[in-house]
Amino acid sequence: MEDEDKAKETTSGQKVGVYVCHCGGNISDHVDVGKVCENIKNVPGVVSVRNNMFMCSDPGQEMIMEDLKNGTIDRVVVASCAPSLHETTFRNAISRAGGNPYIYEHANIREQVSWVHHGDNATEKASRLVAAAAAKAKGLQPLEAFRVDARKHATVIGGGIAGLRAAKDLADRGIEVVLIEKSPFLGGWTAKWDHVFPTGDNASDLIMELAPQVLNDPTITVYNCARVTSFEGFVGNFKLGFKTQSPEKGEYEDEIKKMIESGKKPGEFIPFVGVSPSSGIPDASEEHTVQTGAIILATGFRPYTPRTGEFGYGKFQEVITLPELIRIIAENRENEPDDTLKVNGRDIKSIAMIHCVGSRQIPGIHEEDEDKPLNQYCSRTCCSAVLHAANMIRETHPKTHIYDFYRDIRTYGRGQEELYEDASKNKVVFFRFEAQDSPVVAKNSGPGDHPLLVTVKDTLTFGEEIQAPADLVVLAVGMEPNNVSDLVEMMKISEGVDKFLLEVHPKLRPVEVAVSGILLAGTCQAPFDIGEACAAASGAAVKTSALLGRGYVELDPFVAEVDLNKCKGTGACVEACLNKGALTLVEMEINGETVKRAQVNPATCSGCGACTAVCPERAINVKGWTLKQYEDMVDMIVADRIAA
Amino acid sequence: MSAQENQAKILVLATEDCAYPGADATGQAHMSYPENTYILRVRAPVMFPEKFYLDCFTKGIYGIIIMSCGVECPYEGAYNALAARIEKVYAIMRDQGLDSRRLRLTGICTVCTRAFVKEVKQMNDLMAELGPPGSGKKAA
Numbered sequence: 182m183e184d185e186d187k188a189k190e191t192t193s194g195q196k197v198g199v200y201v202c203h204c205g206g207n208i209s210d211h212v213d214v215g216k217v218c219e220n221i222k223n224v225p226g227v228v229s230v231r232n233n234m235f236m237c238s239d240p241g242q243e244m245i246m247e248d249l250k251n252g253t254i255d256r257v258v259v260a261s262c263a264p265s266l267h268e269t270t271f272r273n274a275i276s277r278a279g280g281n282p283y284i285y286e287h288a289n290i291r292e293q294v295s296w297v298h299h300g301d302n303a304t305e306k307a308s309r310l311v312a313a314a315a316a317k318a319k320g321l322q323p324l325e326a327f328r329v330d331a332r333k334h335a336t337v338i339g340g341g342i343a344g345l346r347a348a349k350d351l352a353d354r355g356i357e358v359v360l361i362e363k364s365p366f367l368g369g370w371t372a373k374w375d376h377v378f379p380t381g382d383n384a385s386d387l388i389m390e391l392a393p394q395v396l397n398d399p400t401i402t403v404y405n406c407a408r409v410t411s412f413e414g415f416v417g418n419f420k421l422g423f424k425t426q427s428p429e430k431g432e433y434e435d436e437i438k439k440m441i442e443s444g445k446k447p448g449e450f451i452p453f454v455g456v457s458p459s460s461g462i463p464d465a466s467e468e469h470t471v472q473t474g475a476i477i478l479a480t481g482f483r484p485y486t487p488r489t490g491e492f493g494y495g496k497f498q499e500v501i502t503l504p505e506l507i508r509i510i511a512e513n514r515e516n517e518p519d520d521t522l523k524v525n526g527r528d529i530k531s532i533a534m535i536h537c538v539g540s541r542q543i544p545g546i547h548e549e550d551e552d553k554p555l556n557q558y559c560s561r562t563c564c565s566a567v568l569h570a571a572n573m574i575r576e577t578h579p580k581t582h583i584y585d586f587y588r589d590i591r592t593y594g595r596g597q598e599e600l601y602e603d604a605s606k607n608k609v610v611f612f613r614f615e616a617q618d619s620p621v622v623a624k625n626s627g628p629g630d631h632p633l634l635v636t637v638k639d640t641l642t643f644g645e646e647i648q649a650p651a652d653l654v655v656l657a658v659g660m661e662p663n664n665v666s667d668l669v670e671m672m673k674i675s676e677g678v679d680k681f682l683l684e685v686h687p688k689l690r691p692v693e694v695a696v697s698g699i700l701l702a703g704t705c706q707a708p709f710d711i712g713e714a715c716a717a718a719s720g721a722a723v724k725t726s727a728l729l730g731r732g733y734v735e736l737d738p739f740v741a742e743v744d745l746n747k748c749k750g751t752g753a754c755v756e757a758c759l760n761k762g763a764l765t766l767v768e769m770e771i772n773g774e775t776v777k778r779a780q781v782n783p784a785t786c787s788g789c790g791a792c793t794a795v796c797p798e799r800a801i802n803v804k805g806w807t808l809k810q811y812e813d814m815v816d817m818i819v820a821d822r823i824a825a
Numbered sequence: 826m827s828a829q830e831n832q833a834k835i836l837v838l839a840t841e842d843c844a845y846p847g848a849d850a851t852g853q854a855h856m857s858y859p860e861n862t863y864i865l866r867v868r869a870p871v872m873f874p875e876k877f878y879l880d881c882f883t884k885g886i887y888g889i890i891i892m893s894c895g896v897e898c899p900y901e902g903a904y905n906a907l908a909a910r911i912e913k914v915y916a917i918m919r920d921q922g923l924d925s926r927r928l929r930l931t932g933i934c935t936v937c938t939r940a941f942v943k944e945v946k947q948m949n950d951l952m953a954e955l956g957p958p959g960s961g962k963k964a965a
Contacts, residue, residue: 263849265849291852292852292865297857673842677936687840787899789868791871803872816884817882
């Protein structure tokens with residue numbers, strides 16, 4: 182009975198249901214959805230045309246399921262956003278209605294129509310794309326996905342707080358983990374901080390809560406001083422090569438020196454360095470290979486390094502970055518409490534803090550490097566971090582005054598607006614500037630013993646020019662993603678123009694990249710604070726568990742298929758095949774005669790279609806993507822009228 | 826179905842790993858381009874025989890841009906096989922009196938939005954200059 186049903190589904194394909202999405206207005210503001218439906222209804226094979234405000238919503242999906250269940254349709258076309266977003270959604274809806282998920286075709290009328298074209302021509306183009314999709318849908322056949330065993334093993338790349346969090350969460354779900362860290366130490370930039378906003382926790386406590394849990398977990402293996410060298414395979418079955426070796430001369434020199442000076446043993450926290458795993462620093466280099474089911478990238482960020490002369494950085498020794506100030510605050514805590522902050526024995530009576538350094542850069546205003554785009558994004562964390570530091574200083578060293586120069590204050594998160602209010606109560610003095618009138622840091626040639634003078638056109642006093650003498654200028658530098666171009670290249674993942682890694686969709690598929698089985702944790706994808714980085718890491722760990730937990734993964738069945746009614750055994754396809762062994766000529770008996778015919782090995786066929794192009798008999802095609810389907814689509818695109 | 830009926834139609838064969846997401850990124854950036862472009866998602870354009878391209882021109886497609894992954898091609902050897910085939914198509918096009926600039930092979934990555942728009946605009950300008958594919962001299 183089941184076979185009979187399947188046969189019915191296979192041979193029909195003449196009842197195409199078309200569903201057009203308004204996407205709120207994203208589509209229907211520019212494309213006349215009613216007219217598209219009208220244009221499409223007489224296209225051959227189309228038996229039902231419906232539309233919905235959001236096809237991806239439950240009611241939208243139910244429209245498809247209802248039509249499938251009652252037999253109105255046997256092929257589905259949804260015209261909506263890019264297929265990368267919702268192709269899977271609608272295939273799943275078809276499965277839930279008892280259909281085969283591969284009787285589905287997607288028409289992209291948002292990213293490729295309504296967001297780039299307007300007016301009648303947009304409606305016309307959308308109609309043709311939907312008609313072409315319907316034409317392709319008519320030729321779709323039900324297919325069975327391949328089921329491949331998945332290893333219950335994940336690899337986390339990066340041993341900062343996000344990587345540690347992800348590794349621990351995975352291990353708690355019973356998944357074996359390899360953690361690869363390029364530096365000798367765990368803890369990342371969190372380990373290089375002092376008290377963190379908004380809770381005031383000591384960063385070292387956070388690391389010392391998490392790192393021992395990771396180091397002591399028998400299901401987690403940590404490799405430090407390790408770099409990924411090769412990548413192959415697919416979800417559930419990746420093969421990752423990496424190399425461990427002692428740092429090159431000059432690399433991590435300060436950190437290693439600090440470790441030796443501190444006398445701390447592996448597993449102990451070294452302030453402003455991190456934690457060394459028990460293996461210590463490797464002496465010799467060694468190549469490793471790991472078979473792994475999924476990969477979590479937790480490759481993190483680095484603070485922006487100001488250009489020489491940017492707000493006097495590199496020109497005046499009194500100009501430092503916020504991470505440098507944080508270290509000074511921590512070091513001061515070890516000294517006797519004093520009303521005034523001290524740096525190298527020098528009393529700091531006045532600090533100027535400048536926001537948005539290396540963030541929210543504007544073309545034409547900020548200087549641009551040839552090989553590096555401007556950081557046009559907001560780094561999000563610096564406003565809260567700088568005000569948290571300002572409050573700590575004002576509360577500990579009341580005779581140190583603080584002048585805060587900002588473009589906008591973005592203390593956006595829970596418990597963070599309070600930092601701004603506290604700063605006001607702590608008598609931090611605020612000046613606001615426009616990007617084109619940034620503060621100027623110069624040598625103070627006037628009276629007083631303050632070495633620097635900061636001049637700004639202050640918009641809070643309607644453009645008055647104000648000067649503040651300063652003993653220290655602190656630049657609230659933004660975040661830049663670590664350079665992972667080698668991983669991007671190897672794994673074929675997407676990065677934005679800002680070089681942060683791109684997730685598929687921030688709401689519908691957060692922390693996933695387009696390559697199945699690779700996930701993102703933490704600041705490799707955007708500026709995050711520690712809490713957000715850990716939330717993303719836990720999210721990535723949960724998604725990885727869900728992916729690997731079943732013990733198998735399903736792969737699309739888009740491999741070549743020989744039509745034995747047409748194959749004459751010319752062998753042209755075997756010669757053209759790019760994956761040697763995927764196609765062979767085999768002897769078989771047809772109508773009592775022994776003949777040679779092409780045979781596909783679906784396990785090794787990559788589905789590129791190189792065979793399709795060369796077959797003189799048109800006897801071989803990639804399932805779901807046949808030459809005939811493309812010809813049918815072109816016919817719809819060029820047709821005088823799309824309806825019959 | 827009138828506004829565009831006589832427009833020069835450009836077919837874009839865009840690889841699902843690179844150029845098609847590149848076209849989506851162009852949309853996400855709301856970068857406008859001529860609407861006579863019809864983008865078809867392909868796994869690898871190496872699947873199309875020479876005849877497919879020639880038939881497209883016969884059917885009335887003005888120009889074709891193959892937006893491949895170039896050196897990023899996930900199918901080893903497919904790009905070279907494709908490039909060799911396109912050379913053959915060019916030879917046939919010349920024999921038939923078709924301007925070979927009507928078919929263009931290019932590489933577009935997932936974030937190559939500017940390159941995407943540039944390719945489409947260039948082809949569109951060229952089509953305005955060349956007119957329909959049947960207008961040139963044609964071999965018997």
